[in-house]
Amino acid sequence: MRSKDPKVRYDDLVRHQRKKLQEYAAREIVYADDLLQWYKLKKREIPDDEYRAVAFWKNREWVRKPGALNMLYDLFVRIVHELPEPIPEIAFDCLAYRFRVYAVGLRQGGFD
Numbered sequence: 001m002r003s004k005d006p007k008v009r010y011d012d013l014v015r016h017q018r019k020k021l022q023e024y025a026a027r028e029i030v031y032a033d034d035l036l037q038w039y040k041l042k043k044r045e046i047p048d049d050e051y052r053a054v055a056f057w058k059n060r061e062w063v064r065k066p067g068a069l070n071m072l073y074d075l076f077v078r079i080v081h082e083l084p085e086p087i088p089e090i091a092f093d094c095l096a097y098r099f100r101v102y103a104v105g106l107r108q109g110g111f112d
Contacts, residue, residue, distance in 0.1 A: 024073050025062065032057040035099060038092050052112070053102035061111075068111040075105045 004012070032054040039046040046054070056062070062069040079098050086094045106112045 021069050021073060024076065025057075025069060028057050028072075028076075029060075031095060032099070035092070035095055038095075047100070049103035050096055050099040053099040053106065056102070056106060056111075065111045068106070068109065071105060071109050071111070072102055075101055 035050065035054055036046065056068075062072070076098070079101055083094050083097070084090070
């Protein structure tokens with residue numbers, strides 16, 4: 001059995017990474033909607049930094065800003081390892097924290 005051509009292997013790797021990032025972006029858009037809905041149900045105003053991150057996802061701004069999606073995915077991986085497992089009592093606090101970290105990352109990365 002012959003091994004794949006290096007270009008074919010590279011294309012496969014890129015295709016896999018793009019699919020993973022697209023799935024991540026789709027999930028984060030849903031989470032952004034959930035966070036907005038949660039603040040509405042609690043009758044609280046969403047903080048500006050969290051709203052900026054929510055708007056970034058809802059407006060699909062990562063499409064116009066190369067590198068932003070990769071940076072946010074790296075932040076997501078780090079946050080998932082740092083935070084405790086989200087149980088129902090703290091799930092939305094964890095989600096709000098994640099969007100606050102996204103806002104800081106966007107500001108520091110120059111994507112704001």
